Amino acid sequence: MLRYAAKRLVSLAISLLVASLVIFLVVEVAPGDPASYMLGINAQPDTLAALRAELGLDMPAAQRYLHWLGGMMTGDFGTSYTYRAPVAGMVADRLQVSLPLALLALVLAVSIAFPAGIHAASRRGGAADTVVMGATQLGVAIPNFWFAMLLVLLFALKLRWFSAGGFPGWEQPVAALKSLALPAVALALPQAAILTRVMRSSLLDILGEDFIRTARAKGLSQRQALWRHGLRNALIPVLTILGLQFSFLLAGAIIIEQVFFLPGLGRLIFQAITQRDLIVVESVVMLLVFAVIAVTFLTDLAYAAVDPRLRARR
Structure with a gap:
């Protein structure tokens, strides 16, 4: 290893x-x-x-x-041309918003996708499978920024359960989490739809393998064979999508942060581009590339942990 x-x-x-x-x-x-x-x-x-x-x-x-x-x-990203402040400090401030937002959205996506994908795969061709697949098709088709605006209209302007935007800071943790709730939902649901489809397809492929048929022949029900033998083997393609989704959620939330006026990395990049602050653009993009590559590395390690045969091939 x-x-x-x-x-x-x-x-x-x-x-x-x-x-x-x-x-x-x-x-x-x-x-x-x-x-x-x-x-x-x-x-x-x-x-x-x-x-x-x-x-x-x-x-x-x-x-x-x-x-x-x-x-x-050495941890020195240079000094911003526009703000005359260290880029590292600016990035650290913005990460306090973007990183919790990405993690919260990923947790929501996994919490929705895993049960939905397993439920649909275990009832292939049934009413539950049809409903889940229809919902995921809708989730993939709806742009997240348009869905974000619908959330603002309903929960912020009409029901007034959440604020329409802004971030109060972590000095008020409850208010901070509340301000990230709608952006996290807007980011999570499209990703949950993709992850659900991948989970279902992967499980269905595994359920057709010989070792699953052998387990069924030994007396296990389809549900028991799925949970005991199918789920772990189906996780490899799912882990790939999870790694890509976290990278997307961290680096690709520019539009969502604009919709909700969140002072995250997405807004920082957008402002730096419009102001020709090259050192900020270079450093933040490089940091995001590092995050993508690091997540890919951790995903590869997760592959090896799930399937030891992969270690012997490389």
Whole structure:
């Protein structure tokens, strides 16, 4: 297991290095100059040159890349061009919103999808299966930002059970969790629909295997065979989707955070792009890439724990 994990860690490090180079190059070739944006179109050339020197934008691209990469390895993401504040501190503040939101949405998605998928698979072709599949089709088809606006209209404006947006801070934990409830539901239900379909399909594939038929021949009911032998073997594709979903929930909640006015990573990226704050864009995107790769690594370890045969193949 340790050898397998070490190989995956080497692959993770190489992926991060390649990703950092791609992110830097993509951001660098984007049109526009941060110094010109900050000073406006009427800025004098000497003032513009002084600001570029202060921000380090006059250095060669290779030197700036190595400086940025070295800083990230020591936890220094640089200083925001716009806010003149350390990017690491800005990211830490925004993670206090985005990370709990992603975790809450993932817990909701799993809590809905696992029972629904297992229930549908155990009653294949029945009324319950039809209802679950119809609900998941609707969940996949509805855009989450449109669903988020419906939640605001119903629960915030009409029923007044929740606020329409904003985040009060974790000094008020009950109010903070309440402010994340609607965004988490808006993020979770489409993901739960996808996860339910994957869980059902995976279980149905497993229920057709020879070892399930053998278990049934020994006297186990279909439900007993499903819980004792089918569920663990069906988890591998489900774990893949779970890893991808967590990465999406952490990195892809930009629109939801805009709808609910949440000061998370999504809004930070959006604001940094509009303000040409390149160092913030590079650092936050790199952090999100790291999160995706790290979750993939943990998913691979979960594969190996669920099915030891995978360790012997790699």
